[in-house]
Amino acid sequence: GAVVSQHPSWVICKSGTSVKIECRSLDFQATTMFWYRQFPKQSLMLMATSNEGSKATYEQGVEKDKFLINHASLTLSTLTVTSAHPEDSSFYICSAWDGGAYGYTFGSGTRLTIV
Amino acid sequence: QQQVKQSPQSLIVQKGGIPIINCAYENTAFDYFPWYQQFPGKGPALLIAIRPDVSEKKEGRFTISFNKSAKQFSLHIMDSQPGDSATYFCAAIAGGAQKLVFGQGTRLTINP
DSSP states (O other), X not given: OOOEEEEOSEEEEOTTOOEEEEEEESSSOOSEEEEEEEOTTXXXXXXXXXXXXXXXXXXXXXXXXXXXXXXXXXXXXXXXXXXXXXXXXXXXXXXXEOSSXXXXXXXXXXXXXXX | OOOEEEEOSEEEEETTOOOEEEEEEOOTTOOBEEEEEEOTTSOOEEEEEEOXXXXXXXXXXXXXXXXXXXXXXXXXXXXXXXXXXXXXXXXXXXXXXXXXXXXXXXXXXXXX
């Protein structure tokens, strides 16, 4: 089946630094990838949709300058949290559309903690 | 109209029981309804999915029942096991490569 690898699985950073999260589709090409944020005991909140070779589409209320998304190839999308602050601490999850029977495949998530 | 409403928020069932999780939607353009299982600290994993032209789908111990006229669908877990304890999300989507609309999630606990 389709596999999406997300890295790192957890990261702790100091306030004010930037952190990059990678999302790779391992055995399929993903023209569309999605980035979610999930707070404890809550549902997934879509942050943005990224299409290979074009600018990401951000959901209302998501700061594009804080959450930079790059989808430079058909197998890789990255989310960079810039000038991170403690309130950016969360669980970030990516997913990719494989265009086939499996539909959407999710990464294993990244636990980001800003101290 | 883009919402998917899921209930209950939490559910505790004894081993062997049949937990049922319900979802309702408004947007008749939705044409694919997946269920995801999420364990703590992990991303969601696709459990089972259904399209609106089918009223029921079974995969192993998991069954989706779909009522198109009522715009409702539900997940049943037969012979539930403690290992099924997880958070379950229903979702809906209108067309391929579009954004999934998630329900609020149900935290399921199966007691031994």
